[in-house]
Amino acid sequence: MKKKILYVEDDTTLAFLTADNLEQEYEVVHYDNGKEAFDAFTEQDFDLCVLDVMLPQMDGFELATAIRERDVEVPIIFLSAKTLKEDRIKGLRLGADDYLVKPYSMEELTLKIEVFLQRSQKQSKQKNSKYTIGNFAFDAVNYTITHNGKTTQLTERESALLQLFIENKNIVLKREQILKSIWGTDDYFMGRSMDVFISRLRKIFKADERIRIENIPRVGFKLVAP
Incomplete structure (x- = not known):
């Protein structure tokens, strides 16, 4: 069974390219605004979240905060054009597992997703023994x-x-x-x-x-x- 990823990105072209690549390995559920994405997170089970920072209705930082209030373990990866060290630190402090700066390579994103999914699965198995x-x-x-x-x-x-x-x-x-x-x-x-x-x-x-x-x-x- 494919792992299910919540992908939130409002850039139509980038979202299409990224989702198209990820769908070769994963089930990808895409939203273009933070509010709809959070509503989906409360109703569905996701194995990992990939979030843009600059989003309408609810930005990526707010979305990550809301997700962490409901689930402290699901891996979160930020994708952002914001390159300041302060933004990266803020994202990590909110509980994100990583922060990739745009433009990113699909190879790097896919590798990080796989690493965090494997880590999450291992922790789950250890906990549910x-x-x-x-x-x-x-x-x-x-x-x-x-x-x-x-x-x-x-x-x-x-x-x-x-x-x-x-x-x-x-x-x-x-x-x-x-x-x-x-x-x-x-x-x-x-x-x-x-x-x-x-x-x-x-x-x-x-x-x-x-x-x-x-x-x-x-x-x-x-x-x-x-």
Whole structure:
């Protein structure tokens, strides 16, 4: 699933070029004024915000302040023609993660977006380390899964695999998607290891008939759970 970016820019030409580039990798929701962008932020979930500073109705600094009052973690990148050091410092003090001066390169912007998304995802995983699935309690940090007082020790890879399934519960995951996420490659031998791990997880979940890892032929797997 593509990460969702809130992009706010009132320069029509620049907005079209930037959004067109970003949409190759991300879902981009564009607004040309701060007020509409903030209304959207209150109604939708975004993984990252890219904000121009000079905006109508609500400027980028005001928009970032309002966003931070609702969400202290979502990454924010400012894009601005304002080159003064004071403006950059103001933006960072408001809680922005970075401040790029126009004209910026798409390569640099894309790289920064990817870095902040990865950091945000890592922090989220560290924070959300304990899960409940059916009658099971899963601790992703200590690699354990507990059912009716009985605790089973998982390997690090089994734990990472289970966490990926739980975070995408009831969603089909492609084989290559799982392999690249957990093993970093989708070659044949890693695929065999994954099949062994999935088999072990299936045995563990036999204790709760509501939970199953379905094989989707020629596609991948889906964790079905309440």
